[in-house]
Amino acid sequence: MKRQSLIAFDSETNVFHLSNPLISYVMKIEESGVLSHIHFGKKVSNYTDNKKYPRRDRGFSGNVPLHEERAFSKDTLPQEFSGHGSMDYRIPATIITRENGSSLLDLRYETYQIIQGKPKLSGLPQTYILEEQEAQTLCITLKDRDLPIYVDLFYTIYEKRGVIIRSAKYRNQTEQTIWLDKAASFQLDLTNSGRFTEVIALPGAHARERLISRQRITEGVKSFESRRGSSSHQMNNFIALTHTHTTENLGEAIGLQFIYSGNHAFEIEKDQIDQLRIVGGINAYQFQWQLSTNEAFQTPEMILSYSDEGLNGMSHIHHELLRERVTRGKHQYEPRPILVNNWEATYFDFTSKKIEALIDEAAALGMEMFVLDDGWFGKRDADTSSLGDWFEYEGKLANGLKGIAEYAHEKGLKFGLWVEPEMISIDSELYRQTPDYLMQEPARTPAASRSQFVLDFTRKEVRDSISQQLRKILDEVPIDYIKWDMNRSLSDVYSAYVENQGEVYHRYVLGLYDLLEELTTAYPDILWEGCSGGGGRFDAGILYYMPQSWTSDNTDAMERIDIQYGTSLGYPISSMGAHVSASPNHQSGRVTDLKTRGDVAMSGVFGYELDLTALGEQEKRIIKEQISTYKEIRQIIQQGKFDRLENPFEQNIAAWQFVSPNKKEIVVFMARRLTSGQPPFHEIRLVGLEEGMYRERKSSLIYSGSELMTMGIYLPDFHGDFQTEIFHFEKIVTGEEEENASIN
Numbered sequence: 088m089k090r091q092s093l094i095a096f097d098s099e100t101n102v103f104h105l106s107n108p109l110i111s112y113v114m115k116i117e118e119s120g121v122l123s124h125i126h127f128g129k130k131v132s133n134y135t136d137n138k139k140y141p142r143r144d145r146g147f148s149g150n151v152p153l154h155e156e157r158a159f160s161k162d163t164l165p166q167e168f169s170g171h172g173s174m175d176y177r178i179p180a181t182i183i184t185r186e187n188g189s190s191l192l193d194l195r196y197e198t199y200q201i202i203q204g205k206p207k208l209s210g211l212p213q214t215y216i217l218e219e220q221e222a223q224t225l226c227i228t229l230k231d232r233d234l235p236i237y238v239d240l241f242y243t244i245y246e247k248r249g250v251i252i253r254s255a256k257y258r259n260q261t262e263q264t265i266w267l268d269k270a271a272s273f274q275l276d277l278t279n280s281g282r283f284t285e286v287i288a289l290p291g292a293h294a295r296e297r298l299i300s301r302q303r304i305t306e307g308v309k310s311f312e313s314r315r316g317s318s319s320h321q322m323n324n325f326i327a328l329t330h331t332h333t334t335e336n337l338g339e340a341i342g343l344q345f346i347y348s349g350n351h352a353f354e355i356e357k358d359q360i361d362q363l364r365i366v367g368g369i370n371a372y373q374f375q376w377q378l379s380t381n382e383a384f385q386t387p388e389m390i391l392s393y394s395d396e397g398l399n400g401m402s403h404i405h406h407e408l409l410r411e412r413v414t415r416g417k418h419q420y421e422p423r424p425i426l427v428n429n430w431e432a433t434y435f436d437f438t439s440k441k442i443e444a445l446i447d448e449a450a451a452l453g454m455e456m457f458v459l460d461d462g463w464f465g466k467r468d469a470d471t472s473s474l475g476d477w478f479e480y481e482g483k484l485a486n487g488l489k490g491i492a493e494y495a496h497e498k499g500l501k502f503g504l505w506v507e508p509e510m511i512s513i514d515s516e517l518y519r520q521t522p523d524y525l526m527q528e529p530a531r532t533p534a535a536s537r538s539q540f541v542l543d544f545t546r547k548e549v550r551d552s553i554s555q556q557l558r559k560i561l562d563e564v565p566i567d568y569i570k571w572d573m574n575r576s577l578s579d580v581y582s583a584y585v586e587n588q589g590e591v592y593h594r595y596v597l598g599l600y601d602l603l604e605e606l607t608t609a610y611p612d613i614l615w616e617g618c619s620g621g622g623g624r625f626d627a628g629i630l631y632y633m634p635q636s637w638t639s640d641n642t643d644a645m646e647r648i649d650i651q652y653g654t655s656l657g658y659p660i661s662s663m664g665a666h667v668s669a670s671p672n673h674q675s676g677r678v679t680d681l682k683t684r685g686d687v688a689m690s691g692v693f694g695y696e697l698d699l700t701a702l703g704e705q706e707k708r709i710i711k712e713q714i715s716t717y718k719e720i721r722q723i724i725q726q727g728k729f730d731r732l733e734n735p736f737e738q739n740i741a742a743w744q745f746v747s748p749n750k751k752e753i754v755v756f757m758a759r760r761l762t763s764g765q766p767p768f769h770e771i772r773l774v775g776l777e778e779g780m781y782r783e784r785k786s787s788l789i790y791s792g793s794e795l796m797t798m799g800i801y802l803p804d805f806h807g808d809f810q811t812e813i814f815h816f817e818k819i820v821t822g823e824e825e826e827n828a829s830i831n
Contacts, residue, residue: 212631316577375589503568665691
């Protein structure tokens with residue numbers, strides 16, 4: 088049987104239709120070569136092109152240049168990609184400047200190509216395929232009506248995923264230089280704003296990342312963006328479009344996720360006739376890319392997902408895509424080790440004796456990896472020196488870094504190390520030898536943040552210097568894990584080695600990707616974890632190089648419920664580092680019991696950062712039980728299907744669940760923050776189970792799958808504040824099911 092194409096072009100109607108069993112994406116070449124958007128959403132079978140966009144003369148909208156029909160205007164027509172000018176007054180996807188100062192760009196359809204599989208992008212993180220037949224890519228080329236300035240629009244559709252992957256390539260084939268002042272990766276024009284009335288964003292702050300903000304879309308332009316040089320704590324580069332009635336499990340949702348780690352922007356405009364335009368990509372703030380004759384600029388990719396099964400359905404699409412077709416390497420599906428990090432136990436004040444004592448306790452408790460954090464390099468006893476000096480702090484560790492690593496290995500633990508390679512201290516050998524490596528405008532004192540400055544990663548010699556230092560450590564010391572941190576936003580964004588300063592922000596990110604690709608390829612056995620003061624660069628771009636990231640510096644269990652809940656909207660649980668720390672918590676001062684801290688952290692890539700040598704026997708017993716429990720459920724947590732059940736942003740409780748890939752096991756987390764004298768009883772309904780019977784491990788109570796989904800179970804009648812519980816259900820397999828499983 089011949090496999091049906093995922094992309095069709097009808098030359099009679101001039102309609103492109105990308106479709107699989109889940110979604111359709113439809114666009115049309117209109118009069119004068121204007122490319123219009125028709126539909127993105129649920130699968131459409133046998134599209135007839137009879138639902139044509141109405142023609143109406145809108146006052147002051149104006150005509151399409153060289154087309155005299157007054158009822159046909161770019162100012163109202165839903166388009167696939169817009170330039171500045173040509174009577175479209177809505178936010179444009181691209182703005183250029185030519186040598187004569189003009190910014191006019193009137194894009195018209197030129198040609199198309201259907202590509203089996205998915206072309207690779209150079210120097211950028213991206214989605215990928217394992218086999219050519221799992222996806223097809225449509226490339227539509229638009230051209231300015233007068234000049235050979237081209238925009239290639241790429242659309243990749245997978246066979247079995249509810250996503251379209253968008254990007255754009257800008258090509259200058261004029262005989263003059265042009266400048267890109269704005270270069271979006273995608274545009275989406277929606278005619279029926281009643282379908283999508285709200286936008287969900289993930290704003291936040293350091294130690295309070297990715298909180299869910301759900302807002303009504305009103306007239307005008309709204310922007311969600313970062314101008315900090317990274318994807319940032321303040322506004323993550325994921326948003327969702329929903330209806331007021333969309334819930335976790337019901338209704339339509341479109342997810343938009345940028346595979347990029349620098350400045351970004353999503354702009355949403357509700358226009359004069361209640362249509363929506365969404366434009367997204369690299370932030371136009373301080374961006375200007377020079378294109379000489381025959382040069383091209385490729386944008387990063389944007390993921391567009393569609394679900395008619397609510398926010399959980401949308402999240403499933405992003406979780407699976409990021410886990411299976413963005414994350415790479417040996418550790419993609421491997422169980423992540425349970426680690427302990429020494430930072431909150433010792434900060435900078437450690438010796439070999441202290442570290443070995445922590446390692447001894449970690450091994451005795453059943454942990455799997457020890458991570459040595461800040462303070463092992465240069466002459467680093469405080470955060471005021473030595474960034475850039477990636478050589479051992481001589482004498483701080485009696486037997487050196489290698490001795491500590493070997494000690495951990497002898498105790499049966501893996502060994503990990505913290506680094507912050509993008510930064511430099513003034514008090515460092517690197518600065519004293521090469522002060523021009525610092526990013527700054529010459530003769531102007533740059534701004535410090537946390538007593539540190541930014542290295543000019545636009546320069547290859549700077550990256551090579553850092554690479555050589557790190558390689559020496561990685562070649563000499565048996566290291567299993569690297570935590571790559573970035574503890575400030577960019578400032579003084581200037582490079583004396585870049586001709587056009589509008590390129591520096593983006594070239595910095597490209598330089599980072601270049602170094603990450605080099606090191607992660609050279610050391611494939613190392614588990615790399617991203618970090619930026621916690622979750623300041625928690626994005627799909629970093630996941631391409633590092634399969635997990637530190638979710639937040641805030642380890643307070645109650646605040647982590649919100650942070651992890653919000654993060655789960657667009658990111659898989661396997662990407663979220665989540666640790667048990669001391670109480671009172673070092674960030675908030677809140678007191679929570681060890682069970683609560685463990686229950687919350689077990690809903691992520693589990694670990695600890697506290698002083699193991701200060702624990703009492705009761706605490707050690709609880710930690711051993713936590714580690715044993717997590718080892719039993721780890722694969723379900725890290726690779727299972729995750730569903731949010733109760734929203735902590737709307738009430739005093741939270742609940743979520745994990746279902747194993749074979750649907751035979753379910754792990755459910757529940758929490759209540761504050762108690763009251765007469766608390767109401769609350770029912771938690773599970774989702775996505777099979778028919779049949781399930782036994783809860785601790786209580787041995789038996790429930791039907793239908794009962795758990797339709798009637799639910801009660802939130803425990805907790806006593807006191809900050810209480811949590813984990814339930815583990817296992818399906819009772821009948822003899823007939825066992826027989827069918829063996830046959831299959």
